[in-house]
Each structure stands twice: as structure tokens, then as C-alpha cells.
Amino acid sequence: MGSLKFSGTESQSEAAISAPGSMPNYAHGSCTLEMHMINAPVVRPEGVKRVAKARVPSKTTRKPTNVSLPTDLLERARELDVNVSRASERGLREEVQAAEARAWAEKNADFVAEMNARIERDGLPLEEYRMF
Known part of the structure; x- marks a missing residue:
């Protein structure tokens, strides 16, 4: 499971952790305590692996290419x-990214449709706990 990370002042975090059975007041202006899940499990479609975003190295190997331009x-x-x-x-990088996005959308269209139908049918997960 994931672990919790507290942000805010140390005294706020310590007070919230040390007070047994107490809940921090999330709606109290600047005295808020935020909790974030770290390493929380992520649900992905079957067969889909986590893919790191491509980074453009500072020293990229280049190949001379002929291009026809107006x-x-x-x-x-x-x-x-x-x-x-x-x-x-x-321009080529933008076109490649757009083509990859279209290919991903086409490949995962069934999963996206299934998830949208599930949300329409069952609502958002944990919707009853939303504060807005």
C-alpha cells in the first residue's frame, strides 16, 4: 500500500498525528493539513504498462535528411x-506526438468507453466523500 505524506507546519502534522481519535479541520483557512498518497496503486487497462515520458537528451544523435520545403x-x-x-x-516532434496520441486513443477506445459507461452507471468512485 501507499504511504501518507503530510505537508503543512510540523506542529500541525504532529498535532494531527499525536491526537488520538481526532480529525484535523480541513476547512479552517490557512491551518490546513494536506494528505497525499505516495506510491498509491494505479489501475490501468489490462496489458498496459507504465510508460515514462520521453525526454529529449541535450546531445541527440542527428542524421542528415533531405526535406522539401516551399x-x-x-x-x-x-x-x-x-x-x-x-x-x-x-514540427516533426509535434506530428509524431499527435500520431502517437491518436494510436493510443484508438488502441484503448474500448477501455475508455467501458470506464465511461461504468462511471455513468455507478458514479465516480468515492463520490460520497467529495467535499465540493
Whole structure:
């Protein structure tokens, strides 16, 4: 199971922990005690593993590539000292991320539909404990 992390002043945390049977007053302005679950179990669709976000290393291996661009656009970029390689990389990265998002949505469409139907049918988990 996960562990709890308390944030706030030490005296607030100690008071809440040391007072047996007492509950902190969450609605008392600046004297709030926040609890966050650390390492809480995460429910994922069957077969879906946790995937770390891709990080762009500072020193990426680069490969020369020929790209066809409209002449007027290339001239304007050169006049403005735009790094065409970096601009192309940003555009290609956005397109790849969008394609990956579409592929993920297509692959998991059944699971998302099932979860939406479950929430419509049963409501949100722990909804009765919401304070808003």
C-alpha cells in the first residue's frame, strides 16, 4: 500500500498525528493539513504498462535528411535567422506526438468507453466523500 505524506507546519502534522481519535479541520483557512498518497496503486487497462515520458537528451544523435520545403517559406526563414533544422524537428516532434496520441486513443477506445459507461452507471468512485 501507499504511504501518507503530510505537508503543512510540523506542529500541525504532529498535532494531527499525536491526537488520538481526532480529525484535523480541513476547512479552517490557512491551518490546513494536506494528505497525499505516495506510491498509491494505479489501475490501468489490462496489458498496459507504465510508460515514462520521453525526454529529449541535450546531445541527440542527428542524421542528415533531405526535406522539401516551399521556396518562399525557406527564404523568409533565412531572412529571420530561423534554424530550419530545429524548426523542422519541433514540427516533426509535434506530428509524431499527435500520431502517437491518436494510436493510443484508438488502441484503448474500448477501455475508455467501458470506464465511461461504468462511471455513468455507478458514479465516480468515492463520490460520497467529495467535499465540493
